[in-house]
Amino acid sequence: MIEEIPLPCARLGTRRVLAVHRFGAPGARPRAYLQAALHADETPGMLVAHHLIRLLREAAVTGEVVVVPVANPIGLAQVVEGTHVGRYALDGGGNFNRQFPDLTDAAAERLSGALGDDAAENVRLVRAALRAAHADLTPATEVAALRHALLGLALDADLVLDLHCDQEAVPHLYTGEALWPALSDVAGELGCEAVLLERDSGGTPFDEACSGPWWRLAGRFGSETPVPFGCAAATVELRGKADVSDALAEADARALLRILVRRGVVAGETAPPPPACEATPLAGLERLTAPHPGVIAFHRAVGERVAPGDLVADIVDPSAADPAQARTPLRAGTAGILMARSNRRFAGMGELVASIAGREPLQRTGRGLLFD
Ligand SMILES: [Zn+2]
Missing domain, CATH: 2.40.50.100 (RNA polymerase II/Efflux pump adaptor protein, barrel-sandwich hybrid domain)
Known part of the structure; x- marks a missing residue:
């Protein structure tokens, strides 16, 4: 099923939409969210998403999968004298993958006195609080509205993978130190040669806006009201900008599908993942x-x-x-x-x-x- 989420009209006479591909029953668990090309000139993930959508259409999705193959229609349109500018918003909105809202404080306020000793129930309450905190925000610009819409789609997923690339690179991953080694299967399947771990990288990139509130809330509320990590998120760097081919993209999409199978989002059998490389700070x-x-x-x-x-x-x-x-x-x-x-x-x-x-x-x- 494809849903179109309209972005607000920033000037006059234009309207952009986010195309959202959904698989499985809405609300089913586990839920996975994948997006590509938030930095709009980083093309590899778009072709990976194309192959993944093809594979998911044939798969038995037992949880829910949400794929946004073109996460940044604003940046995709930014061509200046023949040069594509996909990393920064030309309207002054900054790096597209920074300044995502941190919902921790607003969620913590709502959760005050509400959490108990049942970890699973706490996960449900935290998700509801994050949703409410997100719904309370009113984005003031088109770029802020894009960030708000993407965060809303990913917010209560169990697994979030944001597909990027570097300029010239080997595959690598950025994620929170609290999520390692839980995400080592992602690094192993995608052949990552470096994994960078941080607790707070500064700048609030998308993956941290999704997963950061969980480890911050867990730290804030203490062990008597356990808050497990309800959202594991990572920024996946799929090699370099020019490393785009059907062969690479199909292999990456099959790797992603194996990750979804292993995590119970898609039905099937799969072998243990290849060992992950060492993670470094x-x-x-x-x-x-x-x-x-x-x-x-x-x-x-x-x-x-x-x-x-x-x-x-x-x-x-x-x-x-x-x-x-x-x-x-x-x-x-x-x-x-x-x-x-x-x-x-x-x-x-x-x-x-x-x-x-x-x-x-x-x-x-x-x-x-x-x-x-
Ligand atoms: Zn990027």
Whole structure:
């Protein structure tokens, strides 16, 4: 069944809709929610969703599955002089995957004195409180309305997977540290080579807006009124922007279907998942940035392991008087996997060139742990 959720008209004469594909009986459990291309220029997830919808139409869905294959029609329309801008809202609304509402406080107010010692009943009460807190919000812009609509669709799912990609990357996952190793099957099935864990990354991305209230409320109410994790959410990075093919997407969709079978959302039998890679703290992610503008000459490929001091790239200033002085080496400062790198080959000062997932937390100050 396809439902269309209209977004408000932000100017005049246009109206956008979210197409929502639903499988299984409404309200059945467990419930899974998947969306693609919240960053609208991150295409791999859209083709994965296409294949997953095809597979789900043939499957026996015993719980409920909700798939939004095009999660950001606003960003999808942002083409400026032939260049697609899908990460940030051109109306000033910011990064599309930040500033989702944190419903923790509003839900906590509603739950005060209501929780008991029955964990399953508490899950029901928390879901109702989160729903009510969400319903109370009135988004003031089209982008806020998009965030509100997506959160409303995902809010009471048991499993939420937000399908993204990096610029050039190996498959990897961002999730809450409280959800590990519970989500190790997701990492194993999707062949993730890095898993980044954080409690509060700053910026409230979609996955944290879905799952964060659960661990925050559990901490707030204490062990006498147990609140289990009612929503396991992750941001899945499906390689790089250009890694789009039917072969990759169908394999990823079949992996997602196995995850749904194993979790009892879809009927069937499936083998144990492949082992997951090691998870490392998001605070251990080293971001190599360009100290000055220049051409990026990479010396390492994504997926390679690096050690401190290893040369990852040179930033080359072709206008330097002496070519021998034109290169600035970018070296790994930590040991880990070269998880992602820029898909551009010219970097402005301060721009991100490559990311290394390391075990050791690094000293970082200022903004949240996510690179905007
Ligand atoms: Zn993204």
